[in-house]
Amino acid sequence: ITQHKHQHKMLQQLVYYLPQDTIFTRIKCLPTLNVLKRTFILYTGQQYKMKDLSQPFASGYKPSEVEQGWYPWWESRGFFRKHGASKKFVMVLPPPNITGHLHLGHALTCAVQDAIARWHQLQGDEVVWVPGCDHAGIATQAVVERYLWATQGVTKHQLGRERFVNEVWKWKEEKGTVILDQLKRLGASLDWDKFVFTMDKHMSEAVTAAFIQLYDSGLLYRKKSLVNWCCSLQSAISDIEVDHVYLTGPTELNIPGYEKPVTFGMMYDFAYRVNNSGVVKVTPGHSQEDFDVGQRHNLQQLTVFDEKGKLTDIVPEFKNLPRFAARQAVIEALTEMRLYHGSKPHPMMVPRCSRTHDIIEPLLKPQWFIRCSDMAAKAIDVVQKGELHIYPETYKKTWNEWLENDIDWCVSRQLWWGHQIPAYCVTSEDGEFWVAARSRDDAKSKVAEKEGISESSIVSVCQDEDVLDTWFSSALFPFAAFGWPRHTDCLEHLYPTTLLETGHDILFFWVARMVMLGLHLTQELPFKGVLLHGLLCDAQGHKMSKSRGNVIDPIDVIEGASLKVLKDRITSSGKNGTLSSEETSQALQKQTSNFPNGIPECGADALRFTLCSYNFKNKLLSVDVNSIEQNKFLGNKIWQTVRFLLASMEKVPNGIECASRVNITQRSADLSTMDKWIMSHLAQLVHNANQNFVTYDLHHITLGFVTFWQNHLCDTYLESIKPVLNEGSCEARSSALSTLWTCVDVGLHILSPFMPFLTEELYQRLPRYAKKCESIMQCDHPKTEEFMCWNDQELEESVNHLLLVAAAFRAIKATYNITHSRVHGSFVCLNSHLNTVLVENLEVVKKLGRIASLTAIDKNTSPPTSSSASTTCDSTIVYLHLKGVIDPKQELVRLRKKMSKVQKEETKITSIITAPGYIERSPAHIQDTHQRKLASLRAQLEQLLFIVQNLEKM
Incomplete structure (x- = not known):
């Protein structure tokens, strides 16, 4: 371990919980590896032993017991890595931010990607799925600042840059470990040896190399420009980090740094000193439209606010006043001058920082920009030529619209946490020069060569204190993860990747930028396909947010959580500054209505299966915890089916011989009608799975599986063969068992990409006449051509x-x-x-x-x-x-009462729809509901009348 070059990554993996009966020798972690400031236990000696299944088969399915122990065994046996296959499938996990724990949106990404990765592995492909975490500059700095203020009462400025960054690294170690644990609990078959953090040393090297290449090729430049400025963060932020809030009229908003709410949604009228002058307000330093006007007319760019949101000495009478306090002072001054004409309600759009909820101010700042027009044109071209596939195709239009209207990308941020910009201000006797370089010495030599000056004339070299936009390093992820800019074996063997799966909301901010930089820096597309999923909402269709109290931790779904536990966590988030007091109050109120009984224990398999059962290509997906619980019950049905199969095999002489797919082929002539019927449906299940994995329509596979297992296998076939298994001939019983075993075995293989824990447990418990793979992960996925001989539509x-x-x-x-x-x-x-x-x-x-x-x-x-x-x-x-089964007289009394009740309902609906003005007053959907209700009642009356007449004849 001490010789391993990625000691920290290894620790993060080894921290993962292990069952109590683990057979490893325990030793204390060396102090040099104790990166999380707590004692670690390293597990050494033998490889992790497979889960002990010698105990009797439990009577019911318990996710917590089933899911324990399998992941560390898979990992120790190297099942997540398969080398040497002729076909490769390579994918990177969109690196989650280290701002906190994963939520259901991350779980959706994990479930979909893992199902696809596992299916490719079962196809015999070499699968490489790269994990990672993103340093998330602005988001992480904001949350750590709030945390430090809430827990220690200190600001970043009181700590200083170095100490503050050290605090962020501590945060990263803690949250990063939790995130990795969550991914493992979800069953993600990631190649942990390739874990990447976007602030790792080799990622920093990639960021520096990319920045310098872009600068040297003339695509990077520095200029003073308007940016989205957050006064609380004292940094520029990207468009995606700005929430535009529409106000219909006067609205009080809580603004960081102000004790009282500030009123927005008002229009203020005032007059100019000189009447009929034609003068209009133009503020090039605080409005993008005015900035453009100022550029055309060469107007002076005055800055009224400073970085903290206080007025500058351009207006000495208001100097140092906070901007919203200055608003009232200006009104009072205008009133004294008799120029203020009052205010009135006015609808408006207010830009707010998504991290701090401060009001965003357009502010002139010197920033670094990337020219994107040429790269954007190439990104459009590769999609139009079919070199890059986007699923679903409807997003091609969005892709083109964004990239055709591209603007240069501002990549500098005024933060302390992140990749410090590898650019230097070189001051010499001849002036001041900016240059991108790897070091101060490199900067000196580059400026001296470019400007034709002597290095001895250089007075100072200072590195830009700003950091790069998080999206910049993230855009390098699919090739930097494999060692770029170095020419590594991994880069040569695994790049470009096969597929990128992510949310549609970052199609431009991340996906497009990866394509642009990938094409420019590596001359290759970073991936061949892009699969986009929708945004998760709650059961009521509301977007998930902490303040709504509807954000769900996947672990709460896996383990279950009472309402008290959920509320205690919200309260704790309020105390440590992660949530504001206002957000905490709102979340506590709404959590009671969202989860009145808490969240039931469902297990990782049920969660994964549910998330894959949605058509995730839709823009919005509504997740209901009740649906997840229903799929836990599906797991129990699968469990009980296997128990029934094993119990039945014990009753048949040489029942173990039925546990082979070869056996059923040999018995094909002896199979009953129902045996052949279920085999025909099994053939369709296999075909449906393989076909829809290719098109990434996973919801069709999960629906097909539920239909097959619940409706066809359990509700129909199992019930039909129970008399055969109890009273049939030995041959008939063997044929039925061979059929049932084949359906269960193949069904588990179809299900394994979605429910890996349950299927592994049941696979290991299934007897097998032929040679058995060590794990279900190593088996071949059922092939369509292997089963289509059973497809018989006429029989069905x-x-x-x-x-x-x-x-x-x-x-x-x-x-x-x-x-x-x-x-x-x-x-x-x-x-x-x-x-x-x-x-x-x-x-x-x-x-x-x-x-x-x-x-x-x-x-x-x-x-x-x-x-x-x-x-x-x-x-x-x-x-x-019915003779002797029912009493016609009693039944007539019951049915006539029921008829009377239905008739009253029918009369009531009829009176409503025939009332004067009904058609004019009632909305179309109400009228439609009434008509359907009336039709249903009349059908019931007709059926009841038929039964009554039949009984009257008895």
């Missing part, structure tokens, strides 16, 4: 008719409130082929229809007396024999 249609007949019997039983199975049925089928299918599968219809016996009768035979008929099945009439 026949069995579907059989299932309709069974459903008709259940429906009649429900109509007459019959809950037991001691009833007899019969049917008349006018289609000879379907009649044959029904006759050959009477036991199946009996079992699924929940009746005691079933007979086929001739179409010329009179219907059974005292029976109820259903004609819902095409070409088939079913009869349920």
Whole structure:
């Protein structure tokens, strides 16, 4: 460990929790490695042993028990890395910010990317999925400043730059460790040996190299320009970090540094000293429009505010007044001069800093800019030529619109946390020169050579104190992560990457810039495809935010959290400065309504499966915790299916021989109709999965799996074969078991990219007649061509008719409130082929229809007396024999009461829609609701009348 060049990364991995029965030898961490200021335990000796499955199969699915222990085993066995394959699949994880813990948006990215990565691994590809974290300059500095003020009562200026940056590094170590733990708890199959932090040494080298290359090629320049200035941060911020808040009228807003709220949404009228002069206000130093006017007319650029938001000595009578306090002073001065004409409400858009909620001021500052026009044109061209694919394609239009209207990119930020700009101000006897360089000495020699001056004439060399925009280093991520600008084996072998998956909201701010810089600096596209997902909202469609109290920590979904725990965390965030007092109050109020019963324990698998079940290509995705819990119940159904299979195999002689896909192929001639039916659906499941993984439509795969496992396998096939397994011949039982084992085995392989923990546990518990892979991760994904021989649409249609007949019997039983199975049925089928299918599968219809016996009768035979008929099945009439099963008199009383109730509802709706003026007053959607309700009630009355008339004849 001490010789490993990435000691810190190794520690972050080793800190990951391990089960209590781990067989490693424990030693204390060396002091030189104790980077998190606490004692670490390193695990040495043997490799991590596979989870002990010798205990009896639990009666129910418990995610916390199932998910424990598998990840460290996968990692120790190197299952996340597969080298030497002819085909590669390379992807980088969009590095999460170290501002705090991951939320469900990050979990969505992780779940989608991991499912795709695991599928490619099961295809036999060499998969490299690179993890990382982003230093997030502005966001991290802002949150650490608030934290230090809330916990220590100090500001960054009191600490000084060096001590403050050290505090940020401490924050990074703590939060970074938590983020890595969260990713592992989610089951992310990342290649941890390639972990990258955007402030790592090799990333700093890449940032310096990129900056200098851009400068030397004439694409980087320095000029004084208007920027989005946050007075609280005392830094420029990017457009994406500005929230534009629309105010309809007078609104009080809390502004950092002001004790009382400040009123916005007002228009102030005043007159100029000279009437009819034609003079208008022009402020080139504080408005982009006026700045453009000033450039055209060569106007003086006056700056009224300083960096702290106080008035400058340009207006000596108001000097040093905070900007919003100065507003009132100006009004008073205008009033004394009789030039103030009052104020009135006025709708307006207010720009606020997303980090501090301060009001953003346009401010003139010397900044570094990148010329983007040529690079933007190339980025447009590669998409138009089909060299870069964007999914979904609807974002191609957005891509073109953004890049066609590009403006030069301001890359400098007035912060302390980040990559200090590798540019130097070189002062000589001949003047002052700015140059991009690797060091002071390099800067001196470059200026001397360029300007033709002697190095001895240089008086001073000072590095720019500003840092680079976080998006600059992030834009280098897909190639710097592999060693660029050095020509490493990784860079040669793994770059360009295959796919970038990320949120559509950063298509321009990150994706486009990666493409521009990738093409310019490496002469290659950084990736071949871009897959964009939507933004997560809560169940009510509200955007997730801390102040709304609806942000969800994935670990809370995995482990469960009571309302008290959730509220305590919000309170703690308020105390440590992460949330303002206003945000804390709002969050506590809304959290009760959002999670009145807390968050139930669902497990990582259910969370992953749910997130992949949404059509994540939509712009907005509404996540409901109840949906996640439902997929935990799906996990339990899968668990119970495997338990049933294992128990059934123990009852059949040589049942282990059924545990092979070869076995079912050999038995194909002996399979029953239902065996072949479920195998046909299995073939479609495999085809659906492979087809939709290629197009990244994961929601089709999850829906197909649920339909197959719940509806086809459990609700239908399992129920149909229970009589066979209990009373059938040895051959029939073996055929049914071979079929069931194959469906379970293949189903688990289809499910494994979405639910890796559950499928690994069940895979290891499944008996196998043939040789078994060490892990389900090492198996081949089921191939479409392997199973399409079972696809039989004609058979499916026949069995579907059989299932309709069974459903008709259940429906009649429900109509007459019959809950037991001691009833007899019969049917008349006018289609000879379907009649044959029904006759050959009477036991199946009996079992699924929940009746005691079933007979086929001739179409010329009179219907059974005292029976109820259903004609819902095409070409088939079913009869349920009711004699001795129900009391017609009692049933008539019950049904007539029900009819009376339905009739009253029908009369009420009818009176509403026939009332005068209804059509004119009622919205279209209300009228539509009433019409559908009326149609439903009349259908119920018709059905009830039919049943009553039938009972009256008994």
